[in-house]
Amino acid sequence: MRRLTTALALWLASATLANAECGGGFQSFVEGLRQEAVTKGHDPATVARFFASVRQDPKVLQADRRQGVFQLPFTDFARRLISNDRLSKGRAMAKRHKSSFDQIARTYGIDAGVLLAFWAFETDYGAFQGDFNTLNALATLAHDCRRPGLFRPQIFAALELYEHGDFDPATTTGAWAGEIGMVQMLPRDILDNGVDGDGDGHVRLKTSPADALLSGARMLSGLGWRKNEPWLQEVSLPAGFDWSLSGLDTAKPAADWARMGVTPRHGKLSACLPASVILPQGKGGPAFLAYPNFNVYFEWNQSFTYVLTAAYFANRLGGAPVFDAGNPEPGLSDKEMKVLQSKLAKRGYDVGKIDGILGAGTRAAVRDIQARLGLPADAWPTRDLLNRL
The missing domain is CATH 1.10.530.10 (Lysozyme)
Structure with a gap:
């Protein structure tokens, strides 16, 4: 009888959660997370402590909607992110953490520059790791209904990190999208790929360069990085x-x-x-x-x-020269890109969201329509192409 009652309770909880994957009142949503955590086998008292301080953060949603930097063309974006200061710091970091990079090269066959680039761009070599409360960020984005399939599982991964002593729901901070540490990894990625590089018994990506670099390398390896090959x-x-x-x-x-x-x-x-x-x-x-x-x-x-x-x-x-910027035709403005994407979508092309960003779908559509119109099929949208459409 007890087994039947437990099974029925689990079924009812699952049914309730299925109807509350995202949206609705935020506190009701959090209560659904608590229930699901308990059904997954987590200690109820631990779950209660973990979720005790969680709050919705409207600044996270503002940041999620504001990613205009990716609308810049490559040359402008690269010049904004790559500076002499970042280059010199990167080379200094390569020397300072040589033992970690040597271990990465031996174990994963990944060049130091690959990890240094992520370290530089994500947090400026650890200097700016983000000040968003991580649990609040994850809960806010999971509740938002845009990408609950990405962010909801990260909450339970953070709970596991909390149980291991490597996450504090009240004080752990990071990027607005829930990434943590010097190379900005989501909780699930930390669980799956975390490496205790400094041997202190914990994976601390916020304070240990060795942990962060080796964990990032292990993740890249798991994603399919081919040893000792160029990129x-x-x-x-x-x-x-x-x-x-x-x-x-x-x-x-x-x-x-x-x-x-x-x-x-x-x-x-x-x-x-x-x-x-x-x-x-x-x-x-x-x-x-x-x-x-x-x-x-x-x-x-x-x-x-x-x-x-x-x-x-x-x-x-690694010593490569500054790229030859050439003399490309001017690109489209944000408004023009959205008009172009709308025109392509009306012609049956899958360009994804009309967001003004030249992503893979838009590039493929541009290349195809250029070929159809007898233009050089280089996937670069220009005003001439827009006018022809």
């Missing part, structure tokens, strides 16, 4: 290059690109590896060859502009 290389393209061959959806052995006249600006091509030619600002702008490891960056951040800048900065830290 990105700036190239020069020959006259008469077929622009429609550019884009991440077209991959050829680097040796094939070399036979077509593609040449590296620094180092040598990795002839046997598949690679794609990417043109962040079309045929007049910089050109890069992206190797398989470049795609792993998108598992960390889905913004093409951010990913390319982080990958390029890792190259710079």
Whole structure:
């Protein structure tokens, strides 16, 4: 009889939670989280302490809606994020934490520059890790109904970290989207990939560079990073290059690109590896060859502009020259990009949300419509294209 009663209680709780995945009154939503945590087997008293201080944070929602920096073209974005100060600090950090980077190279086959770039861009080498209460941020975003499937599980992961002594619901702070520490990892990623790099028995990504760097490396490895392989290389393209061959959806052995006249600006091509030619600002702008490891960056951040800048900065830290910005055609304003996306969507293209951001879907649509209109199919939207549509 007791087993039946328990099963019935669990079923009723599950049914209630299924109807309250997000939205509704915030306190009712939190009560649903508490119930679910208990049904998952967490101690009720621990659950009560964990959720005791949680509050909705409207500033988190404001930050979530305000991500205009990703609307900048690559050259502007890269120049904003990459400075001589960040370069010199990165090289100093590489020397200061050489033992951690040597361990990363031995264990995961990841170049120091890759982790240094994330460390620099996410928190300026740990100096600015965010001051949003992490539990409040996660609960606010899970309640918001835009992406509950991403943020709701992170709350229960944070609860597990709390049980391990590595999370304080009242004082743990980080980014507005719930990431914690020097390289900004979500609680679930910390649970799955956390490494006690300094041997103190805890994974402290906010205060221990060794923990943060080794945890970040383990996460990249788990996402598919290929040991001791390159990720990105700036190239020069020959006259008469077929622009429609550019884009991440077209991959050829680097040796094939070399036979077509593609040449590296620094180092040598990795002839046997598949690679794609990417043109962040079309045929007049910089050109890069992206190797398989470049795609792993998108598992960390889905913004093409951010990913390319982080990958390029890792190259710079390794001695690559400043990229050749070329002379690209002016891009579209935010308003014009939204008009373009709307026109493409009306023609049946999947551009995702009409947000003014040149993401993968919009790039693919632009390339296809350019080819149909007899324009250079370089995936770079211009006013000429907009006018033709």
